[in-house]
Amino acid sequence: VGGEWTLMDGITTTGNITLTAGTLLATSNDISFPGTWTSSGGVFTPGTGTVTFTGNSTTITGTDASENFYNLTLNKTAGQSLSCGGSIATLAIANNYTQTLGNFSAPATMTVGTDFTLTTGTYTANSSLTVGGDMLLTAGTYTAAANPATINGDFTNNGSTFSAGTSTFTLNGSGYNINGSSNSTFYNLTLSGTYTMSTSTVVENTLDLSAKLTLDDATLTIGTTSSNGSITNYSSANYIVASDIGGFIGYLKRYINSNTSYVCPIGDVDDYTPLTFTLNSNGGLASSYITTY
Numbered sequence: 001v002g003g004e005w006t007l008m009d010g011i012t013t014t015g016n017i018t019l020t021a022g023t024l025l026a027t028s029n030d031i032s033f034p035g036t037w038t039s040s041g042g043v044f045t046p047g048t049g050t051v052t053f054t055g056n057s058t059t060i061t062g063t064d065a066s067e068n069f070y071n072l073t074l075n076k077t078a079g080q081s082l083s084c085g086g087s088i089a090t091l092a093i094a095n096n097y098t099q100t101l102g103n104f105s106a107p108a109t110m111t112v113g114t115d116f117t118l119t120t121g122t123y124t125a126n127s128s129l130t131v132g133g134d135m136l137l138t139a140g141t142y143t144a145a146a147n148p149a150t151i152n153g154d155f156t157n158n159g160s161t162f163s164a165g166t167s168t169f170t171l172n173g174s175g176y177n178i179n180g181s182s183n184s185t186f187y188n189l190t191l192s193g194t195y196t197m198s199t200s201t202v203v204e205n206t207l208d209l210s211a212k213l214t215l216d217d218a219t220l221t222i223g224t225t226s227s228n229g230s231i232t233n234y235s236s237a238n239y240i241v242a243s244d245i246g247g248f249i250g251y252l253k254r255y256i257n258s259n260t261s262y263v264c265p266i267g268d269v270d271d272y273t274p275l276t277f278t279l280n281s282n283g284g285l286a287s288s289y290i291t292t293y
Contacts, residue, residue, distance in 0.1 A: 007031075010049070019044055019062070026051075026070075034076075039064040039088065046070040046094070053102075059085040060107075066090035074121070076102025099123060099140070115153070118142055118160060125149065125167070137162060137180070144169075156180040157199070166205075171195060197250070209234045209265060214241040215250020215293075223255030225287040234265035236272040242293040243268045255289045264292040 003022045007029040016035035019042025026049040034055025039062035050071035057080045060067055065087050072093045074082055084091065084107035091106070094113045101120055108127040115133040120140040125147035134153035137160030144167035152172045157180040168188035171178070178184075178197040185202040191211035198216040204224050210233045213220075220240065223229030234240075242250045243266075252264050256279055264275040275292050 007049075018042075034058065036061060037067070038062045038086075039067045040086075044068065048095075053082050055080065057081045057083075059083050060088055060091070061086035063087050066092060068092040068094065070094045071096045071098070073097075074099040074102050074104050076121075078102065078121075081105060116151075154179065155184070157182045157184045164204075171211075203229060205229055207231045209238050209240070211238055212241065213239075214269075215252075217250060219251040219253055219291075221253040221255075221289075223257070223289075225255065226257060228255055228257050228260070228262070231263065231265060234263070234274075239265040239267050239272050239274070241269055242266045249293075251291050251293050253289050253291045255287075257288070262290070264290070266292055 006025040007027060010030040013033045017033060018038040020040050021042050023043040023045060025045045025047065027047040028049055030050045032052040032054060036058045037060045044067065046069050048070050050073055051069050052073040052075050054075050056077055063086060067088055076082060078101055081103040083105040089107050090109040092111050096115045097112045098117045099119060099121055103122045105124045106126050111130045113132045116131045117136045118140050119138045122141040122143060124143045125145060127147050129149040131151045135151045136156045138158045139160055141161040141163060143163045145165040146167055148168045150170040150172065154177045155171055159182050162184045164185060164187045166187050168190060169186050170190040172192045174193040176195050178195055178201060179199050183200045185204060187204050188206045189203045190208035191213055194212050196214045196216050197218045197220060200219040202221040207222055209231055222231060240252050242252055252266055254262055254264060256262060259279050259281060261276060261278045266275065267273045277290060
């Protein structure tokens, strides 16, 4: 593409899209194609349109360091993949990322302005992911390895295989939820603001509790049968609400694998009433835990 091209309607092509000079203006129009997207000097102005990658395995590549989209949808043939190559290290998606079919290997940095939705296939993180809104996992597999993610909204798992690896997930915001029909296991989880957890969740390593977390008929488990896990940054303002006016609304479960002190930073909606437990001799305990509310 050379000069300035403005799409007057949506386009569907069977080939590649190559930007080497000039500007391609999508305005509100959609682009759907099965080929390779090459960004090497040209400018793509996505407007409010959706770019959909279809067909067999292809790449987003080129000599440019980054590319931007408004909505990006992956709807490839089952088992086929989209990846980033060349110098492309950053994808900036202003609105929504939707993966409906096929696999995606993300670049070093990926930002999604609003919502991230995975409905099938495998999403493989390769560095950092930042989502401005909600993360919805309905099927398929999310593979984090050691790569962090920041979600500024709800985290919902409705049937996806969530493989956290040794990553840190950070959930920011007030009035948001950790929910869904499937339980999730995090390695490190950082919470900031106020969250409600309505599905049972495991944090294998560290829960950074820079938030007030309300359990809603759910169990939050810290640690594993071989590791204590830890809770940090709890306080009289940031704690786990596990009861409401004397009634049970959730459990905090902590594994105890070694001689040390364990703090369960719990309370009700009004009062912080933590429990501190010290194990002086484990006496051969194995896979033991305490449950509080």
